[in-house]
């Protein structure tokens with residue numbers, strides 16, 4: 001494949017660099033580019049993939065450098081390896097210590113906390129004289145050795161750093177294209193929807209930060225031994241800023257981008273030094289221009305070009321027959337039936353008892369009691385602001401109820417976090433779409449999938465058998481969901497490029513992929529055309545046929561009246577009516593309260609339904 005060819009060329013170029021560079025000064029710059037490339041790859045995991053603004057990487061880099069330096073100083077080159085491992089380990093622990101309490105903080109607070117951490121570390125490096133020797137720093141660091149071979153000069157060190165960087169890029173690439181990469185991106189794109197799709201948001205953020213910290217520690221160890229001397233000056237905020245610009249320039253959220261950014265940022269100033277007087281100016285303007293005009297970074301631009309070129313070379317793509325295939329002739333849906341619990345006629349699946357939810361003075365749900373029975377389509381209607389979406393938000397763990405209790409399938413779910421509720425089989429879609437916009441349709445749905453085989457991130461990095469099996473399994477489940485929603489032919493499209501109606505279907509597919517017992521649809525027909533509404537109705541009925549219970553919030557009255565088995569009517573957070581569609585339609589109190597006085601358009605619709 002072309003990808004192989006590209007990788008081959010990249011390897012040859014990397015191998016050849018020391019041979020073409022004129023002197024040891026330029027090779028040292030190349031070495032710095034590699035080491036900072038490693039640090040930028042590290043930052044990219046937490047910032048680029050998981051979307052958490054971390055500004056303390058100089059601190060982590062420093063911890064790695066000092067840990068390694070304290071172990072090897074004055075010793076032999078063999079000590080480098082245990083020192084390298086220890087640097088990753090200690091920096092990983094330090095990362096956990098700062099991120100576990102701070103990742104619960106939202107966006108800017110996390111940025112501030114990590115910024116503060118970086119500054120604190122610099123002061124510790126400076127003031128903890130007994131250990132770090134303050135401004136005198138730690139020197140006399142040996143060059144790494146393996147067997148009889150010593151990485152004694154800059155060219156040799158170049159190959160050492162190059163191999164380490166290549167391995168790290170490969171491992172992060174594996175993480176990025178795995179369920180971890182998808183979950184990190186899901187958190188970045190739509191944290192709430194990640195949670196309701198079963199992603200344990202805090203744990204995943206911690207995982208991302210931990211991996212990032214370990215890699216920053218490795219980079220620190222390499223740096224210390226390349227320079228053979230470290231002092232607090234090497235770990236100032238400037239380093240963080242520099243690495244940040246590398247990640248931005250190369251392209252956030254790509255495996256190779258940060259390396260390209262690191263090379264650019266390290267090498268460019270050296271080239272510009274020719275025009276001594278203006279280089280800072282040119283350099284600064286250049287970085288600003290790149291961030292403005294190339295938001296996806298250099299690598300991002302390249303990827304787009306590459307994709308366009310490939311697309312032009314391979315016309316046709318999906319056969320038309322598949323694109324127009326009926327959504328329900330899909331095979332394998334039978335598999336889903338057995339996995340959801342059999343509808344026991346009439347058993348209550350979700351019990352909402354005396355639930356109140358208020359926002360300050362506003363009571364959005366007022367002592368509400370609702371029972372949703374298994375195997376039914378339960379309509380929830382009411383005017384705008386009645387509390388319908390709040391109902392779903394409370395049940396799915398987005399809001400905590402102020403009072404009352406919630407039971408789902410025999411378990412108390414009041415106060416549980418959203419991913420726990422999702423994993424119990426209670427899933428939802430959002431009224432205002434919350435998709436993972438930078439992912440494909442397939443990847444959006446994959447975020448909701450859970451496999452029998454489960455691999456940890458180390459398994460994913462090592463490309464273990466379990467990790468592969470899990471991925472295959474996940475893709476089977478996703479295929480089932482995509483075929484159910486009639487999206488299979490669009491699976492490789494970026495979700496944000498789809499029209500609104502299809503985006504709504506992606507939400508449905510993502511929820512379906514969780515193999516739910518109860519699925520809550522918040523105005524699924526909003527903004528879609530009549531033909532799409534008919535398709536949607538078929539799919540909702542199909543859910544019920546599969547044994548999945550449905551809660552349906554809908555403004556489209558004929559739709560609700562046609563397919564609901566049971567309807568609850570809300571107004572001002574209170575239940576004002578309940579019964580069969582026929583009963584609701586004829587209930588004068590409901591009509592009165594729900595539609596207000598006088599004949600409105602809605603009333604006519606309701607009466608006509």
Ligand code: ADP
Pocket residue numbers: 359362363364382383384385386387388389390391
């Ligand atoms: P519906 O979905 O029935 O149109 P909602 O459940 O979205 O209504 O809203 C019910 C009421 O609660 C509205 O008055 C709304 O403004 C209020 N509300 C909903 N969410 C919040 C929130 N996060 N903070 C404050 N008020 C809210």
Ligand code: MG
Pocket residue numbers: 388389390431
């Ligand atoms: Mg709503």
